[in-house]
Amino acid sequence: MSLGTLDKTGTMNKVDLKTLISVAADTIAAHAEELTSLDQAIGDGDHGLNMKRGFEAVRAEADTFATKPLPDALKAIGTKLVMTVGGASGPLFGTLFMALGKEISAEPDRANLTAAFGKAIEAVAARGKSQVGQKTMLDVLQPVHDALLQGKTGPEITDAADSAAAATVPMKALRGRASFLGDRSIGHMDAGARSTALLVRAVTEIIEGQA
Amino acid sequence: MSNVGIVVVSHSPLVAEGTADMVRQMVGDEVPLAWCGGNGHGGLGTNVEAIMAAIDKAWSEAGVAILVDLGGAETNSEMAVEMIGEPRAHKIIVCNAPIVEGAVMAATEASGGASLREVVATAHELSPS
Numbered sequence: 001m002s003l004g005t006l007d008k009t010g011t012m013n014k015v016d017l018k019t020l021i022s023v024a025a026d027t028i029a030a031h032a033e034e035l036t037s038l039d040q041a042i043g044d045g046d047h048g049l050n051m052k053r054g055f056e057a058v059r060a061e062a063d064t065f066a067t068k069p070l071p072d073a074l075k076a077i078g079t080k081l082v083m084t085v086g087g088a089s090g091p092l093f094g095t096l097f098m099a100l101g102k103e104i105s106a107e108p109d110r111a112n113l114t115a116a117f118g119k120a121i122e123a124v125a126a127r128g129k130s131q132v133g134q135k136t137m138l139d140v141l142q143p144v145h146d147a148l149l150q151g152k153t154g155p156e157i158t159d160a161a162d163s164a165a166a167a168t169v170p171m172k173a174l175r176g177r178a179s180f181l182g183d184r185s186i187g188h189m190d191a192g193a194r195s196t197a198l199l200v201r202a203v204t205e206i207i208e209g210q211a
Numbered sequence: 212m213s214n215v216g217i218v219v220v221s222h223s224p225l226v227a228e229g230t231a232d233m234v235r236q237m238v239g240d241e242v243p244l245a246w247c248g249g250n251g252h253g254g255l256g257t258n259v260e261a262i263m264a265a266i267d268k269a270w271s272e273a274g275v276a277i278l279v280d281l282g283g284a285e286t287n288s289e290m291a292v293e294m295i296g297e298p299r300a301h302k303i304i305v306c307n308a309p310i311v312e313g314a315v316m317a318a319t320e321a322s323g324g325a326s327l328r329e330v331v332a333t334a335h336e337l338s339p340s
Binding site (some may be wrong): 046049050053083087091092159175178 | 250251252254255256257259260281282283286287289294295335
């Protein structure tokens with residue numbers, strides 16, 4: 001079963017949360033240095049290490065999270081990220097998961113997932129006082145939501161996320177440390193957009209059963 | 212203590228502690244004061260848990276004004292306030308002001324028994340809008 005067929009079948013592939021956590025943490029760990037270099041170019045250079053610390057903390061308690069219903073598990077994961085990531089990424093990624101947990105049902109179908117994801121993006125935008133087009137993680141989240149709404153397949157969704165992260169390169173940063181650089185932020189990929197795209201790929205591939 | 216409390220949140224523990232020293236020099240023990248800085252792992256950054264503990268330490272029924280340095284300190288402070296929740300959350304305000312000047316000015320205002328609204332307004336006067 002894939003994301004592309006979810007809207008037709010009405011039910012979502014039963015995904016093992018422990019596997020999801022493990023794959024997400026592996027992805028972040030494997031790309032930690034890349035994320036740090038991206039952040040060093042136009043930020044404070046702590047994004048890779050911070051995200052790795054947070055996702056390893058989530059991985060360490062994966063057994064506990066996996067016993068909870070999906071909404072509670074996502075809220076607990078969000079809270080863990082808030083407490084362990086440090087830096088602005090903690091509240092931003094933490095809010096994404098906490099809001100997703102608040103809106104999602106225990107056994108979501110694609111429509112519920114899409115609606116919950118939309119609400120979670122709004123919560124992240126409010127937390128960061130940001131909007132699409134400012135060279136942030138929102139510039140990946142929004143196109144992914146659009147792809148979900150449009151009934152795109154898993155591979156199309158991950159492609160949309162990667163293209164959206166690449167599309168932050170020519171943008172001028174208007175939020176976060178990178179905004180201090182003004183025009184000099186142009187020509188670099190936003191680290192938060194990149195980590196978001198990595199997470200989208202990891203999660204989508206698991207749900208799709210490709211990984 | 213009935214005076215408004217002051218919390219200083221910097222990415223650097225040295226900046227946070229130094230700012231708190233300057234506040235103490237102005238107001239002594241007249242104002243509940245706490246600071247935190249660093250990511251909790253020995254590096255620069257801010258940490259929600261530490262901010263929540265600092266708010267507890269500087270807690271006053273009159274409220275608490277938080278002074279922050281860069282973006283992450285503000286985002287993490289707002290997250291901390293939300294996690295503390297009501298009935299205390301509405302009495303905690305993250306100020307838009309330079310951290311050192313804001314903390315000293317806000318504390319001086321607080322030491323005279325000013326309300327949270329007045330303390331925050333004093334700090335905000337330092338920021339060009």
